[in-house]
Amino acid sequence: MGRVILLEMFTGKSPTDDMFKDGRSLYEFVATTWPERVMEIIDPLLFLEEEEIRNDKDKSPIVHEGSTSGTNLEEKIKESLVLIIEIGLLCSTPSLKTRMNMKDVGNKLLVVRDSIL
Numbered sequence: 001m002g003r004v005i006l007l008e009m010f011t012g013k014s015p016t017d018d019m020f021k022d023g024r025s026l027y028e029f030v031a032t033t034w035p036e037r038v039m040e041i042i043d044p045l046l047f048l049e050e051e052e053i054r055n056d057k058d059k060s061p062i063v064h065e066g067s068t069s070g071t072n073l074e075e076k077i078k079e080s081l082v083l084i085i086e087i088g089l090l091c092s093t094p095s096l097k098t099r100m101n102m103k104d105v106g107n108k109l110l111v112v113r114d115s116i117l
Contacts, residue, residue, distance in 0.1 A: 006088030010081065012043030027092050034089060035082045042081055076116060083112045 004015055007030050013019070015026045033041045087108050090100040100108075 004088070004092040006084060007092060010043060010046065010084060010088065011041050012045060027089065027094065030085060031089055034085050038082050038085050039078060041085075080112050080116050083115075084109070087112075 004026055007026050008014055011026070011030060013026055013029070017026075020026060020029070030041055087100065087105055090098070091105055093099050
């Protein structure tokens with residue numbers, strides 16, 4: 001159950017939510033949207049703080065090389081979320097042989113962090 005924590009954090013859904021009672025899983029819910037429609041499943045609460053600071057770039061924790069436009073910010077966020085959700089899927093894949101180990105998860109998350117800071 002702990003292996004789906006990234007998917008839970010970024011979707012705002014739990015594997016025990018009512019929408020998964022009919023045999024569908026959080027993993028399947030996310031996998032069907034990744035990567036093209038990943039923004040459809042991301043918890044909108046994740047963007048509340050970014051919306052508040054978008055108008056005040058001095059407060060933004062995200063540093064963008066060469067550009068401060070909203071479009072580039074949105075694209076950078078989407079790229080990062082696609083990578084994070086991919087890691088979440090690799091952590092929770094039904095096949096034990098293809099699951100990512102925690103050391104690799106940490107390393108990949110550091111790469112994502114470094115790409116946005």
